[in-house]
Amino acid sequence: MSTQLAAYSTSTGEAVQFWILGSVAVIGALCTVLMRRAVHSALCLAGTMIVLAVFYLANGAYFLGVVQIVVYTGAIMMLFLFVVMLVGVTAADSLKETIRGQRWLALLCGLGFGVLLLGGIAHASLTQFNGTGQANAGGNVEGLATLIFTKYVFAFELTGALLITAAIGAMVLTHRERTERAKTQRELAAERVREGKHVPPLPAPGVYARHNAVDIAGLLPDGTPAELSVSRTLRERGQIRDVSAQALGDLKALEQRAEERLERTENTPATFKRTEDAAQ
Amino acid sequence: MNPVNYLYLAALLFTIGATGVLIRRNAIVVFMCVELMLNACNLAFVTFSRMHGNLDGQIIAFFTMVVAAAEVVVGLAIIVSLFRTRHSASVDDASLMKL
């Protein structure tokens, strides 16, 4: 009787833990899906995984819990982050849908699928429930080890092979062979002239005497930012800081003060003032 | 508490992941969603192993992790090379399955 009861329920502590962490996990998952920037999604996912790791431990899968934290959260998610940085998160990943009806279909399918799955689980008669007590009697890791190296040894070997293949495949895919020799300065220059645009070198970023960061576009004479002066990656990420407005504002303020100091009439050309001002 | 809840949670996460795969266009995020689904499965496995009182479920989960790792490696490599060629990581840009 008591064993039955024990079989069907777990400690209240675990219950509390489940409800709290479970909601965290779900929120994390949702954020993974909904965050606009890949970086944020990655972080949310990592959070969810950690929660899952905790659940593994709670379920008596100590080894897996650890592996989850070390391998997944530690290695795989970091790999993700690397790639995100490498690729440069095209923040232009707007959530607006391009394929017509895709999103509604997706939500419909997801909803239906979820409902069905939950319903299925509810419908399923999961009667027998005996904890991993005696299974973990000889220690969880030892138990797993015995199984892996006896019953699942072939699968294990295969996964090894699979991993090696994957590693090599990744290398092959990312490795790029240089087929032709690098172009010399001269050739590049000649090419530029032939193309006819940007015959002079690209403009440098930064605004004279105020900002010199690489992500700040230089200003054209009319005060508009020159996109070309920022490196392409930053451009793609849209991480260009536009200072044209405030630069112009500063200029106006400066002139204001100058006029207040030496009472000048209005009808003098700004340029002259500018030079004169500079002469000071 | 009935540990079946773990299964409910797994199902929920799986569904969320699947939906994410469908609605996100950034390949990396899509991959993350796949990972989410895999993890959901793992949770289910672990729960099952606890129910049945043997470790086979955990073994399967373990293998899943290994495979997932391999898959991530290759997948990310593909994404990188894709990005190299077409300067974008959006899955929609690769709509070459149409003749």
Added chain:
Amino acid sequence: MSFPLLTATAALPALGAVATAAVPARQRTAAKWLALLVSLATLALAIVVLVRFDPDGARYQLTESHSWIRDFGVRYELGVDGIAVALIGLTAVLMPFIVLAGWHDADPLETGSRRWRPTQGFFALILAVEAMVIISFEATDVFVFYIFFEAMLIPMYFLIGGFGDRAHSQGEEAASTQRSYAAVKFLLYNLAGGLIMLAAVIGLYVVAGSFSLQEIVQARADGSLTMATSTERWLFLGFFFAFAVKAPLWPLHTWLPNAMQESTAPVAVLITAVVDKVGTFAMLRFCLQLFPEASKWATPVILVLALISIVYGALLAVGQRDIKRLVAYASISHFGFIVMGIFAMTTQGQSGATLYMVNHGISTAALMLVAGFLISRRGSRLIADYGGVQKVAPVLAGTFLIGGLATLSLPGLAPFVSEFLVLVGTFSRYPVIGIIATVGIVLAALYTLVLYQRTMTGPVKPEVSAMPDLRVREVLVVAPLIVLLVFLGVYPKPLTSIVDPAVKQTMSDVQQKDPKPAVEAAK
């Protein structure tokens, strides 16, 4: 286990096809001779079959049986009854003539390219068709039959689409488009039929648990296998549909005129004289034996359809301007007679139908091949382009006339025997249908004689004034056919004696008796 004669008969042309296809591109003539020799050797084997076959012996003779796909009880079962023997004979006899008639049909127009080898392909395909036709005549396992019944379409498709008639009024590309249209039409029609049949075959297996014709018939006979009426009818329809397409029965006939019109004369003969016979043969062997009740149930409708084919085909033949189309519609009319004879469910009707298959094969071959020679000379298929050929090429005209007279089943020539048997057989059970069918006789005379009059008689047209008469090769093709026509018309006993027992068997399967005469006058 004696020498597998039937397998050999089918395998020889198959191997021949492979060998012919393998002949290097330069040796075109060698390929032709090889094909001719193979077809002659097959004829020899067929004659051996004919000799070894004992009309009064067991129902299926020279049987072979090996397990093939054990899980589905598919057995490689061959065996011939009289009907099959007759038709195998027909096929084997016609083949050498077809090869000989098509001697130059596949010569490449521009020579030189060393990898292009149409001639080899042409003859290889013809031999392949022969092999498949023969084995589908031999197969007593429904599944085996089905496979070859369908596989036949592939070489036929290429023969029609790849080696069209060079005599084309409007230019080459128009010709090729029409050709591919005809080929695709042929393929689609027959595939549709075949797929429905496949469903029926599977259904049969589900119901009967076996593919073996003999087993099923046996089981039905001793009552160990009973089919629900509706099931039997559906299965019957599935089989019949395929066969009705193959042996074009109105309204499933429209693929035949296109196919015959676009393909070269020998291929056209191959279609009507040989391949289509598989359809009618299969009605006789499979539809009637497997589903006797359903056959009886469907008889009235089928007879009406056959009747329509007879009259309709003949009327359209009268209306044609194209020689080959005319022959095609005439064939449709004749197939109407065959089907009518089969489903008249009388000894005379079914024997007549079987004889009809053989005779129609020979007579159409004679007519169509001569027409082919004629067309190849003038380079046009239009009747209006001819006139007065009789004065320029009397032998050609004479053979053409004899072919035509055979087509209108003149007494003394083979087709008369079969046609009259079919009519009598039908009349004795369904008088009205029999009488209406006789309209076909008159119409046959009409279209044949009109064709002859417009092409052969009258003042000589300038285009045909230089037309050469038949060459030796062509005479070699036509003369034996004519001799055969006359012989079978005067002394058909050898054929009937082979066919009769098989027909009696079929009749007993369908549990039908010939109607008795009102007055018992015959001693």
Added chain:
Amino acid sequence: MENLIALLIAAPLLGAVVLLLGGRRLDAVGHWVGTLLSTASFVVGLVLFAGLLGKDAEHRTWTQHLWSWIPVGDFQADVTLRLDQLSMTFVLLITGVGSLIHLYSIGYMEHDERRRRFFGYLNLFLAAMLLLVLADNYLLLYVGWEGVGLASYLLIGFWQHKPSAATAAKKAFLVNRVGDVGLSIAIMLMFTTFGTFAFGPVLEHAGDASEGRLTAIGLMLLLAACGKSAQVPLQSWLGDAMEGPTPVSALIHAATMVTAGVYLIVRSAAIFNGAPDAQLVVTVVGGVTLLFGAIVGCAKDDIKKALAGSTMSQIGYMVLAAGLGPIGYVFAIMHLVTHGFFKAGLFLGAGSVMHGMNDEVDMRKYGGLRKYMPITFVTFGLGYLAIIGFPGLSGFFSKDKIIEAAFAKGGAEGWILGGVALLGAAITAFYMTRVMLMTFFGEPRWKNQPTKSPEAPSAEPAAEHQGAHGEPHPHESPRTMTIPMIVLAVGSVAGGAFFDVGDRFLHWLEPVTGHSEGHSPLSALTVTGATMVCLVLGVGLAWAQYGRKPVPAHAPRGSVLTRAARRDLYQDDFNHVVLVRGGEHLTRSLVYVDHTLVDGVVNGSAAGFGGLSGRLRRVQNGFARSYAVSMFGGAALLVAATLLMRAV
């Protein structure tokens, strides 16, 4: 002795095969070979005849079983020949007249480069005709029946380069085909009725069958007879058949083939005896044709067509007699034989005239020829006297007997039929006298004018050797042509008397056909008197119109009846409008239907599928994610399905 029967057919058949396959090297001797073989057949016939006479009447039926032809179940058709008095009579007529005409053709076709083939066809015809009359069952008879049809097709269209000839040949064959359908249906009916179609059993058990069936069989046989014997309504082909060479017209379309219908009816006497309705129809057909042919014969200016009309009407007499039943059968055959003589003679005479006149066929361009071709004149004249039934000549006896029999039929029918027969006699006298006068008497209308009428057969061989154009030089024909004419003239003079004296013919034929003396309301003498009166009337009328005043060189417009008669009483026009035009329209519309409807349905469905697939193709937009959606949806469906499975 029996085994000689096959020889009758074999000889001419051999000739046909040899001549047709022989090739050019036989051109020199071909005609002699043909003639020789037909004569051989005649000799065999004589031998057999002697053999038959040697036996007493009951045992004069010989059969020769050659081989089993079509044995299928109960359907047993054998190739068996049967020689009895009836077929013997025909054998002698066919081979005799046939041989004579072979002889005649040697001269007539002398200048045709295809003479060998002509003789081949003639031999083929003889073989087929002999098979027809010697067959022991209806199916074998059918073979001969269509065989003669083929031969006549080939011979009518012998000058195939003439479209008119080719058309005429086709027409003849087609009309005959219609009749053949009747025969084949009759055979089927016999098979279903008696289980056999051999003469012996069928005729023996005819009485046991129901009258309805017998009537049906009889009518079908009549249809066949109409086709072959050019009886109304299937008579239209005979006139055009004159396109063929004249010997052909003499042999096939006067003496032998066209009488096959009469043979068929008489041979099937037992069946008709059991079906009075059918008999009535037969007599009606005979009577109508009798008048029809005669009227047509009166109006034609083409000598051969005039004779053709006369043939039609004479055969009408025979059919009428055959329809009368046992009282008429014998006389039908007797008239058939005598007619075979004098009509063949008349045709040969006509041929001889044309031969001398550059193949001119228009009698209005003849006249006064008796001085130029005396032999032709005499023989033709004797034939003429015979056909109009001049007392003492063959026609007198045979026709007289038929008229008597018609009256003897009794009742109103008897009177009507008898009257028709008498009227026919009168008209016969009229048109034959007309022909005679226009051809041989009066002043020559062919002097100093090219008599080559444009539509005259351009390639009649005789045309080449004497200037086809310019004034003709009438001359007597060569001996090979005159001898047969003389022989036939003798036959047509003496035949009737020979048969009639002591009812030789009656006793000879009775065992086969049976005979019964009808009780005529009029005495034989009265009938003869009446016939004489009609004869005189007819001759007198013709003399008044063509003898006294000169014949106009161009036909006057003439009365309505004349114009109608010239156009075969508009029967051809009817056929043309109803059958030919209608048929063309029918076939055209059917071709259209086949292309648009039957084929259209198929092509339409194909197009439909094409469009559908094109629309479905849009779904494949190439975006991985939309494929993923479908995958996911599929997964969902699978889950649902499993749950459903578990639920139920």
